[in-house]
Amino acid sequence: MTISSIYILDSQGKKLILRDYRGDVDTKSAIATFVQEVVEAPDNADQKPIFHKDDVHYAYIKHNNIYLVAVTRINADATTTISLLYQIVKVFAEYFDHVEEESIRDNFVMVYELLDEMVDFGYPQNTEPVILKEYIVQESQKLQGRQKANAGLTNAITGGRFNETNRVTKTYPRYVFSSIKSNIFWDHVTHLDLTFSRNEIWLDLIEKVNVMISAKGHMLQHEVMGQMRTKAHLNGIPVLFMAFNNKFNFSRETDENSRQISVGNVEGALTNEDFSFHACVDSSKIESERVIRFIPPDGEFNLLQYRLTSKLRPLIWVEPVVQRHDRSRIEYLIKIKAQFKKSAHATDVSVTVPVPADASSPKLACNHGTVKYTPEKDAFEWSIAQLNGGTEILVRAHFALPSISSSEDDTAEKSMKRPISCHFSLPQHTVSGIAVRYINATSAQRSQGDYVMMPWIRYLTEAGEYQFRLS
Helix, strand or coil, X not given: CCCCXXXXXXXXXXXXXXXXXXXXXXXXXXXXHHHHHHHCCCCCCCCCCEEEECCXXXXXXEECCEEEEEEECCCCCHHHHHHHHHHHHHHHHXXXXXXXXXXXXXXXXXXXXXXXXXXXXXXXXXXXXXXXXXXXXXXCCCCCCXXXXXXXXXXXXXXXXXXXXXXXXXXXXXXXXXXXXXXXCCCCCCCCCCCCCCCEEEEEEEEEXXXXXXXXXXXXXXXXXXXXXXXXXXXXXXXXXXEECCCCEEEECCCCCEEEEEECCEEEEEECCCEEECCCEEHHHHHHHCCEEECCCCEEEEEEEEEECCCCCCCEEEEEEEEEECCCEEEEEEEEXXXXXXXXXXXXXXXXXXXXXCCEEEEEEECCCEEEEEHXXXXXXXXXXXXXXXXXXXXXXXXXXXXXXCCCHHHHHHHHCCCEEEEEEEECCCCCCCCEEEEEEECCCHHHCECCCEEEEEEEEEEEEEEECCC
16 A cells, blocks of 8 residues: 555644645646535535555545545555554554644644654654554643533443543553564554453464365375464453463574475475464564463454465275266265364264266165255265264265266266365364463563463364365
8 A cells, every 4th residue: 555645734724733745746737626626515525545546546634624635646555544543543542632723733843743653755654643652752742621522421421431531541661562563554553542351362272274186086186274363352452472382393404595494294394375374473482482472462363374285194084985887876975083082072064976967866864964956956964963083984975876868968067076075074183183281471562561361262164175086
């Protein structure tokens, strides 16, 4: 996303602040166009926050009695541009309390400094008030005698907990953000106005397995797509330290763009495209300390993503036997083997077996679960609510075929070439064997001592494109 200029205009469209980052848009004509299209537009006009005219893209928001306008000549991300404008208002509010024409005029020097810190040559940089207050520390001119609207109603509802007089402003030492680069632009580091009754963090390590097995039982493809979904409800800005077991190990290769990752009993060289960390992770400590150090933002995010192509043993094996008797009937014998430990169990197991499009008179039987014929899919589906490790189950199917061949034979043959697809979930299990060994936290404010939190860790393996070809 690249922005050419940012304008702050009053309610009449007159210029209050102008920051030109790239010099490729004529300021005078751009402001005149905006005034004509937005400010002077009739009340019943269909106004949009984003419009295009004379090879210039405009994005704007209105806050109180001012307009914030961003212009660019390239086809920039509109959502990110609008989000940046709202973030600018949020930063101004942290410094001036009330963002309107008078406060902008009183603090125009600081406004230019903030715009220079937040955007560099049209690219968003530092946009968080907590970080900006480490660099821009001078006092601002705040409006006097101004009361928030409906303050009495707010105090009646909240019991006065959010009055300006008893608001606690949190400050954090500079070293907390030493690992956060200035070119990172995400929604927030933490919400200072949120408090949680307990410090909790949820970690879900989810692996999706993609498998393709040939008709002769050879593995054609095996891929594991892993991610660690994280949800943090933590007060303040704690620094977390997490370590994995010895199944997950990093070491530097001779090539700077490659690392060696050891998973289970298989080793393979993975490039930076095969795994990635969230922006809150201090990646410089991973190789030296074998520990992931991060400052989590509030809410949900993906802490870690990785991709493994090593050939591991499939968790569920499907053995199909198909017998076709001329043009009279076709029979199926499908056997499933659960190739994971006996103490584990797979849930929501389903196997979809294709049949000829002209098949009829289905006769189905299984020794576990339920099976039904779905003619709209030209297949029968075998569903098992729970499959214990180390077990073998089977299903038999019989279909009648028309005795007279027709022009639809090609369609029937094509339906037989579709693979068997399998779907399942395996809780508390990862096919790679990766597991979290420990996760600890320390307070960013060292004077507060130990940081107490409750971690919740879950593991899940799911089937992605899990297919077995028919002969």
